[in-house]
Amino acid sequence: MPTEPSPAATDARAAVAAALRDVPHVPGAPKPDPVLIADDVRRMFGGVNAVDVDHVEVQRGAITALIGPNGAGKTTFFNLLTGFDKPNSGKWTFDGRSLGGVAAARVARAGMVRTFQLTKALNRMTVMENMRLGATAQPGENLFAALVPAVWRPREKAITEQAEELLARFKLDTKRDDFAGSLSGGQRKLLEMARALMAKPQMIMLDEPMAGVNPALTQSLLGHIQALRDDGTTVLFVEHDMHMVRHISDWVIVMTEGRIVAEGPPDSVMNNPAVIDAYLGAHHDTDLGDDALLDDAVLEQLRTEDEEAR
């Protein structure tokens, strides 16, 4: 059920749009208030340049979509930025801090938290335990403090409340005590995103958050992502669903063969013939941003998943 955007939401969106109004629609365009700046990031896999980004900036507080055909290097780029892979060259800063070569856990603690294209819900832990693991500043995660429950119980209580709130928002509250492995693929995606939010990150990076999520839930998921922006969180996400990209993103970055080939607000990018060529290939005459991209086969798959989940 689509909800009317609150005044705060429209304000936030308008403010981001205003900030990005004068940014030129070219690859590597400088942003007025970038939270992430990357330079000369390259990653080769056996002679193939999986990522070859000269310069890119991500505007603070905006929802930026990273799109491009399969194999464009989006996931690899995510892995590099978050310390899960090492580049052959390149440097980048997040919120003014240089994060090149920094270990994944430290990147997350710096405020840049990511999810995975292949969901990494911890299947043998309950939904609630997954959520609690995402929290920060739990003194009980220290070996010695762990032995004295009085030290960590108060924080645990606060974490649990925060987790319950998020689970309710993502409609997973009824699954609280189920093993994560018993959820449907789409629900596990939601859980992974909710878990990432437990850390209250400054920037969240979502790798295909909608893949496999039940269509009935996508609408509310879109709402959650917009709510994040309204709270001041920067969102960078990879997505194939053009409808979603057009609907919620403030800025779109297009990647093909490791390089950034176009940038701009969704309307401008999706009408760019070069993008249509590069990105859609065979679907040349499809109207980008049309639900038709969710073809019947996909919808059917989503429905079966939804049924399995019940």
Place this chain on the structure above:
Amino acid sequence: MDWTRILTNVAGEFFAPTTAAYALAAIGLNIHFGLTGLLNMGQAGFMLLGAYGFAIATIAGWPLWAAVLIAIAAATIFALILGIPTLKLRGDYLAIVTIAAAEIVRLVGRSTALTELTGASSGLRGNQYKDTFQDASPFDDGTWALGPFEYAVNASNSWWIRIVGWLVVALACLLVWLLIRSPWGRVLKGIREDEDAVRSLGKNVYSYKMQALVLGGVIGSLAGILYVLPRAVQPDSMGRSMTFFIWTILLLGGAATVFGPVLGSIIFWAVLAVVKLTLRDVVPTTILRSEQIEQFGWIIVGVALMVLIIFRPQGILGDKKELAINAH
């Protein structure tokens, strides 16, 4: 056949010092494997190192507490040496390195180069290092009987070693019980399942794995002290087969449970005693000599482990439901 004698002997195994030592070693391994997913294939190496550390320090004239600290320090350093190069790599590397390192400890211990310290292959006699422990007993010397169980109060295979041994086991169980329920244990559980997921949530996976390796290894070294107190330090009796028994005990009782290692150790040694004592009574020595019965007992252990893994992979106390969830 003398059933009373067999049953008494078997019941004696329930609380024998060796049973406590193996239970403690399995508790250490449980922190490695059950809680964290670390494949330590050299727990006997930690035990042997603890035994040497304790015995050599005591022989050198150090007091009891200092000798125990030496054993703990030796296990800590050993764990760090094993962990630093391997814990960033895939799990199998730790397995290979621990097998090799435990063998190296044993081979160095039995080599003639260090005869003055370790006694080489003949080891260290118990009488050389037992005194500080026995002197720490608050009880008067003598023997004491509880029903059919009669042991010396303080000397060697005594009531004193049983009391201390099972007290240490109880404390280790309490430790694991507290840790499993804590946020620290939760991080380990996450690591056991998917390291990258835990990394993406900002936890230093390497540091947690190292903590688990050291903690489980230190508990192993204490088990080594318990093991050698009623006997001698014999490097060749603390090799690969000892590690194999500890694994059997852990899997039998149930990995990732609090009391699994204790139950596993009790059942392991009791069943072994039943088999050996019965065979000795029933089978004439013309068919199976007593050392063959010994070996036959170990064959039974191997078969039992295979049957267990096939039919009850989660062990006696393990959670079937949890194991049934496969990684999607």
